[in-house]
Amino acid sequence: MTHTSISFRFRNSSSKKEHGIIYARVTINGVRSTDFTTGITTTKNKWINRYQNGLGLKLEKIKSELLEASATANHQVDLVKHTWKKGNIPTTLVEIGEQLLAQKGINPNISVGTYRANKAKLNNLILFDSITPIKDIDEDWGYSYMEWCMSKKGFSRNHSLKQVQFVKHILKYAKRKKIISMNGLEDFYFGFDPGKIVFLNTEEIKIIESAKFASRNLNTVLDTFIFQFHTGLSYEGLYKFQKDKVITKIQGKACILDYRQKSEVHYFIPLEKKAIEILAKYPQGLKVFCNAYYNRILKEIAMILSIDKRLTTHVARKTAGMRWLDMGYSIESVSLMLGHKDIKTTQCWYARVMPERVLRETEEIHLKKSYA
Secondary structure, eight states: OOOEEEEEEEOOOOSSSTTEEEEEEETTTTTOOEEEEEEEEEEHHHHHHHGGGTTTHHHEEEHHHHHHHEEEEEGGHHHHHHHHHHHOOOOOOOHHHHHHHHHHTOOTTTHHHHHHHHHHHHHHHHHSSSSOBBOOOHHHHHHHHHHHHHTTTTOOHHHHHHHHHHHHHHHHHHHHHHHOOOOOTTTTTOOOOOOOOOOOHHHHHHHHHHHHOHHHHHHHHHHHHHHHHHHHOOOOHHHHHHHHHHHHEEEEEEEEEEEETTTTTEEEEEEHHHHHHHHOOTOOOOOOOHHHHHHHHHHHHHTTOOOOOOHHHHHHHHHHHHHHHHHTTTTHHHHHHOOOHHHHHHHHHHSOOOHHHHHHHHHHHHHHHHOO
């Protein structure tokens, strides 16, 4: 049995304290919608006395309409607002994309950066095609959108594929909401070009780990960067890192156990001695600057230390993966430690190992043969 309730709230206008707008909220089986405007502007006094004036009747009418819209939307709480305003459930790709984005906007697990990136992708989609019904989206449409992104927007191939990937997420959402029965991009080939992998070699790691600066901020950023390439944490993982919540002991070994938002998988990282030493220096927790400032200071550090590479959070993460492979970890373990959803991602980025590892393995093979 489906239980639907409708509630209304009065919100004061920021400029006129006595005036405000009435908002509605739909709750279906305990799942709440975001508050949305009814379009009714009134005074606080009229709101308080709404059952003694015509306002109460207006709200009762809207309540009936919302209950009817809920039934039309198959009791999908996030589709009720659109159904009430438009008279039917959303059908175009853009309409459903807006619904998905609205849900992501109120999800506490979605970072501000991810939300803004998805908003930009939706804006690109609106420019390309705002009218095609979602049921008509197929692989041909996907390739057309990809070509448009490359030719009209000047995006790289990989960035264009990410725009199509966002559309696939919209289709998954629509299928989950029973708006469509099949995902037209289910078999779309996302052949991302891995590009050139940038990581620190052994000598560069030694230079960075032995560096000391007069500036407190430079030293803090340096320690954070070293912690990153000893743990493989992404900037998002680093930013939300709280050692008392994610560090646990497994067979006497300190490990990080946490959830990676981007890939929606859990990751497991045994802490190395260097990472533990850095944490000990910051009993109140690592100080993590905003990404732009962090990368700007890393650029300054690279110049001071004469490292001819652009140091970023991505470089730290790639360095961690390459270090682990060089230390003898299997590709499966590296994939788990980095929180990759698919081991193919790990193979794509990290299978191109350092020359010294190849030489070392060659020597080990010859050594085994000589004892055989």
